[in-house]
Amino acid sequence: KQKPGLLLFFFLTESGNQTAISKFILLGLSEDINLQPLLFGLFLYMYLVCVLGNLLIVLAISSDPHLHTPMYFFLTNLSLTDICFTSTTVLKMLVNIQTRSNAITYEGCLTQMCFFMIFAGLDNLLLTVMAYDRFVAVCHPLHYLAIMNPKLCRLLVLPSFVISVLDALLHTLMALRLSFCTDLEIPHFFCELAHVLKLACSDILINNILVYLVTSLLGVVPLSGIIISYTQIVSSVLKIPSAGGKYKAFSICGSHLIVVSLFYGTGFGVYLSSAATHSSRKSAIVSVMYTVVTPMMNPFIYSLRNKDMMGALRKLISRISASH
Numbered sequence: 323k324q325k326p327g328l329l330l331f332f333f334l335t336e337s338g339n340q341t342a343i344s345k346f347i348l349l350g351l352s353e354d355i356n357l358q359p360l361l362f363g364l365f366l367y368m369y370l371v372c373v374l375g376n377l378l379i380v381l382a383i384s385s386d387p388h389l390h391t392p393m394y395f396f397l398t399n400l401s402l403t404d405i406c407f408t409s410t411t412v413l414k415m416l417v418n419i420q421t422r423s424n425a426i427t428y429e430g431c432l433t434q435m436c437f438f439m440i441f442a443g444l445d446n447l448l449l450t451v452m453a454y455d456r457f458v459a460v461c462h463p464l465h466y467l468a469i470m471n472p473k474l475c476r477l478l479v480l481p482s483f484v485i486s487v488l489d490a491l492l493h494t495l496m497a498l499r500l501s502f503c504t505d506l507e508i509p510h511f512f513c514e515l516a517h518v519l520k521l522a523c524s525d526i527l528i529n530n531i532l533v534y535l536v537t538s539l540l541g542v543v544p545l546s547g548i549i550i551s552y553t554q555i556v557s558s559v560l561k562i563p564s565a566g567g568k569y570k571a572f573s574i575c576g577s578h579l580i581v582v583s584l585f586y587g588t589g590f591g592v593y594l595s596s597a598a599t600h601s602s603r604k605s606a607i608v609s610v611m612y613t614v615v616t617p618m619m620n621p622f623i624y625s626l627r628n629k630d631m632m633g634a635l636r637k638l639i640s641r642i643s644a645s646h
Contacts, residue, residue, distance in 0.1 A: 345425045346521075347507045348418060351607055362419045368614050369412045375621030376401035378635060385641070386634040392470040393459070396452045397624060399479055403448060404617035407441035410434060411512040411613050431513040436494040438512065443486035443540060449582050450544035451478045456575045457551040461558045489536055496532060500524050510606040512613075548582060577624045584619060588612035 351361060379401045383389045414434060418424055426434070458469050493515055500522040508517045515533065519526050552575070559571045588611035625631045 344428055345506070346428065346431045346513065346518075347424050348415075348426055348511060348513070349424060349507055349509045350415065350418065350511045351610075358419050358422075362416060365412055365614070366416060368618050369408060369416070372408045372614065372618040372621075373405050375618065376405045378638065379621050379624065379631070382631065382634040382638045385638055389630060389634055392455055392466075392472075392475050393452070395472075395475050396448060396455055396479070400445070400448045400452070401621065403441050403444045404620055406437070407445060408614055408617045410437045410441060415511045426513065431508075431518065432494055432497060435497070435513040435515055435518060436490045439490035439493060439515065440486045443489050444482055445585065446540065446544050447482035447486060448479070449578070449585060450547045451482060452578050453548040453551040453582070454478070456578055457554055459574055460555045460571050485540070489540060492536070493529075493532065496529050500526065500529070510609070514609075545586065552579070577628060580623050581616075581620055584616045584623075585612065588616055 352358075380398050383394045383398050411434070414426065414430075418426075455470060459466050462469060497515070497518060500519075501524045502521050503523040506521055508514075508521070510517050519529055519533075522529075555571075555575060559568050562568050562571060588608075592605060592609045592612060625635060
């Protein structure tokens with residue numbers, strides 16, 4: 323039954339037993355009115371840190387010729403993806419809190435869901451590409467620049483983007499065929515595919531099969547690639563006789579390994595929490611980790627552990643200060 327106070331608009335279709343909806347209701351992380359200013363301030367702060375941090379990474383790499391290497395090319399793409407990834411979910415949440423309206427249009431919900439899957443998938447594939455880059459750097463250092471030439475780098479990033487777009491479009495087009503019931507409340511702060519499917523009145527068997535197949539393929543294959551790359555890296559590092567050489571080899575991969583652990587750790591955490599608890603609201607709170615916190619932490623991880631990046635950031639900040 324529809325809860326009082328919520329304005330939902332429905333239009334009858336020709337079949338008479340289905341409804342064409344115009345809005346969903348995003349319940350957010352909490353319905354407590356007193357918590358809304360706190361949530362707005364917290365998420366605005368995290369969003370600005372995420373955007374400014376990743377933007378500084380992109381500008382620092384672009385302005386320093388010494389950083390025009392394959393590793394930083396992939397890092398630039400990852401930073402841009404993280405900005406878009408966070409913007410897709412957080413901006414709508416901030417607008418809803420500010421306007422005190424939890425509504426999102428049907429078209430807006432599907433659009434947000436589509437872009438969320440594009441950038442989440444691109445994040446996943448870029449981390450896999452970066453693992454391969456680290457594998458070549460550690461295991462084949464003498465041939466690194468020959469193997470990771472600009473053409474190959476572009477060929478690794480472009481298919482990642484195309485695969486992510488096709489995956490998102492496939493799920494979105496399959497969602498368009500669904501009809502929805504009168505209860506259109508999504509217990510989340512953004513439109514996620516799993517929650518949208520739960521609201522459907524029509525048969526979602528094909529959608530669920532597609533989700534399991536594609537998720538298994540785009541989840542298992544990239545993760546397997548990362549594990550294989552790091553298995554080879556560890557094997558090569560252990561053969562290095564000097565302790566200094568081992569430390570240098572591990573330092574090359576340290577930042578990327580931390581980011582991979584955060585991304586997959588928080589992703590699996592959301593999946594396990596949603597399977598273990600019946601509370602969708604708790605699952606939404608946990609999902610903040612991989613949708614907001616992880617993209618926000620990436621610039622710190624890649625800059626604080628990297629002398630070249632810190633040097634480029636200092637030069638960039640000095641140049642900006644001098645211009646003013």
